[in-house]
Amino acid sequence: MKGKVPNEFIRELISSTDIVEVVSRFIKLKKTGKNYMACCPFHHEKTPSFSVSPDKQIYHCFGCHATGDVVTFLSEHEHMSFIEAIEELANLKGMTVPYEKSDVTKDRDQEIDITQCYQALDAANKYFRWQLKYAENAKDVIEYIKGREISGQTAKYFQIGYAPELWQGLYDVLSQKFSDKVLSAVGVVIQNEQSRIYDRFRGRLTFPIYNRRGQIVGFGGRIISSDKSQPKYLNSPETPVFHKSQELYGLYQLKQREKPTRIIVVEGYMDVVGLYEAGCYHAVATLGTAFTEDHAKVLFREVDRIILCFDGDKAGQSAALRAFQIIMPLLSDTKEARFLLLPESEDPDSYVRKHSRAAFEALCDSALSTSEFFSYFITKDKDIDSADDVAKILSKAKEILTGIKDNAYLESIKNTLAQKLGMSFAQLDAFLKHTNNSQKSEPSNIVRWQKLDINHLTVVEKALAYILMMPKGIDEVVQRNNTVLFACKTEQHIILLDALNIIRQNIGLTSAMLVQILTEKYEKFRQYFYQLMQLPVELDEKLLIDELIAMLDKVTKEASQSELELLISKSKRTILTEAERHKLQKLLHKKEKT
Incomplete structure (x- = not known):
């Protein structure tokens, strides 16, 4: 299994990538002032509202409010996971992703050389190709292929080979160069409980499976005998380089x-x-x-x-x-x-x-279409004029569709099914959405950052939004005002303090890089950070900085006052520690001065 991608590599990858260059691979951008504009790829529109900022290294749509960096763009536009987007971006840059392996993974894989895995699989494929020509029964195998109306040209194109009916034919050849550990790891041989090693594929046509980089990661084997006791197809197992749920043959x-x-x-x-x-x-x-x-x-x-x-x-x-x-x-x-x-x-x-x-x-x-398929599947073998069958259809439809997020396709499915059953859309929709009172309701305590209202931000959130939007513009201010440290009463306070410290330590950060560094510590807040950056701002940079300084001052005073009140309250109930007494005196002195 792949391990975690080091944060240092992700930072290097993002900082060395031009978001304009990557986005322009997928949509046509037009330069407008400092930024680039296009019609948004995430929703249908006729007037361009999708902006890409080379300065901040982020994108933002003023229509659907999609926002993010180059990794987010690849994830959303190409339907990739975060790791897949990192891999794709690294591939575009010609960089190799270094994976960190956990101790458990290291123990399991025993530090298997991935390069040797690929080399062993390539060698196995050459063996199978050679056997297709020179095995004792090669003529019979080729006749079988011809009988399936497969030409030699097509067999060569797909690199179809043959695994002879030998227990250790492949092993005897590959074990001269590769260890048993590697051959077992890539699944071309099997080691039983008695430690006997034998070939996985025997008496089968072989089909090499390639990943998107053109490397062989596994094999499929199709039996050519009439032995009904054997499975028709046999596939490589999950290995350090082969994950069945992610690869597609051809x-x-x-x-x-x-x-x-x-x-x-x-x-x-x-x-x-x-x-x-x-x-x-x-x-x-x-x-x-x-x-x-x-x-x-x-x-x-x-x-x-x-x-x-x-x-x-x-x-x-x-x-x-x-x-x-x-x-x-x-x-x-x-x-x-x-x-x-x-x-x-x-x-x-x-x-x-x-x-x-x-x-x-x-x-x-x-x-x-999805709606036609669902309507066919849900009503086949049913009499839609029978009340009992209609009840069964509706029950099955509710079972299948429950949990699928509302979208245009789901509406079309409901509409098609309603027409087939002679119901109104409203009747069907009401039935499918009806929830039994005995069922558990959805939890309502969704944290604030998951349902952020950009028009009703707290002072802390607004200050954080300004910082995220212009880290380059405020780094001098932050360096001069090294006293912007305050008591932290919420997670947003802590994040704001961390953001300021990060800017102090990293001059010239882009918005994308600041978000990346923050996300390394506050992983679940990535989308929250990009939501904050959607805050509409009409002030120029100088006035924006002045307002930010005022907000930071206010936040500092509010947090200090809150901590002062807590310490005073605690002192009335119990004896304060030496550190707490010192902090109380400091806060009281500061309050007297102001």
Whole structure:
């Protein structure tokens, strides 16, 4: 497993990156004064309100109020996690991400050399490719491939190989260069309880799985015998370099070609290969696992439309429903998913060989929208004229849709289902949103920073907002006024004090860097910091600094008064410590002077 990315590396990455350069890779920016403007990529608009500041190294939309730095932009625009955005940014900069491993991870992986892992997998692939040509039964294997209507050119394109029916064929070759620890770690061999080592893949076609950097991270194996006791497909296990829920077979190859307008997600390796052979070059497959949220996010970085294609059997339909629930929260006015359910007993490979690529592409063109799919799935095998069946439909719909965040797609789904059931939208919506009184209500004690009203900030928050917006402009003031230290009565007071200290210690910080350094200590407050920076300001920089100094003075006095009152109250109940007595005298003296 990957470890934590060091904060020092994240700081270096952000400080060495120009946000304008990165954002302009995805949207067209136009210089307007000091900043760059564009139509916001996070909501539909005709008049540009999306601003990118090279000085602050942040972006802000005056329409939907989206705000953040270069990492936030990649996370939101490309549907990445924070770590994925760091990795992508590092990749753009040609930098290698150094991961910190926890003691537990180190013990488990025993400090396995990741470079050796990749080298071992590459060597295994060369072995499998060699065996496809020179194994004793190579002619039979090639005839099997030809029988599946796969050409030599396509087999070479996907680097299809063959693992012979030998217990230690691969191990005998690779163990001359790689340790048992490495070979076991990457999953090409298995070590049993008696410490006997044997090849994982035997008597199978092999399909190397590439990550987005073109490195082999694992294999899929397809049995070619008629042995029903063996699983049809066998996949590499989770390893230090292979995470099934994040990788997709065929995606690396797909990205080497012209950028597609849509990607078709299928269930098997041979489906991808068969579609490619037929001339359909934009299919990928999950790796022996269900379709995951990570898969969806990876695909939406590449295209705006995903077609989820499932076999026509019951298992395929169940998988389609799971995919529906996973992908719904990720859809927007620019990201769309459609569902293709093949006829029963058909898969994409068999369908395209039987009917042609044009027929399969036509099916893709007519794939069901999310609302059409849900309406079909929820009402199939039901009589909508039967009150009992309608009750079952409504109950199932409520079970599936509960918890899915409201968006345009959910409204469309409700509308389509209401029409099919002969109900009004309002009736259906009221039923789905009705909550049993016995159910637990949502907790109401949401902390302030999660529901910030930018128009009703406290003095502390307003001062913090000013500091975040112009750390470069106030660093001289902060250096001169080294006495802005006060008693901290809330977390916002502590953050404000930390922000001032950070500016003292780091001259010339951008807003993005200040937020990053603060976030390292106050991880859950990242979005809160960017919300504060949405505070509308009409003053020029000089007046803004004057107002900030006045606010800091007020905050200091209020905090000192609060601490003074607490110490006086405590002194009436108990004996103060020497430090507390000293602090009380100091505060009283300061109050007398003012």
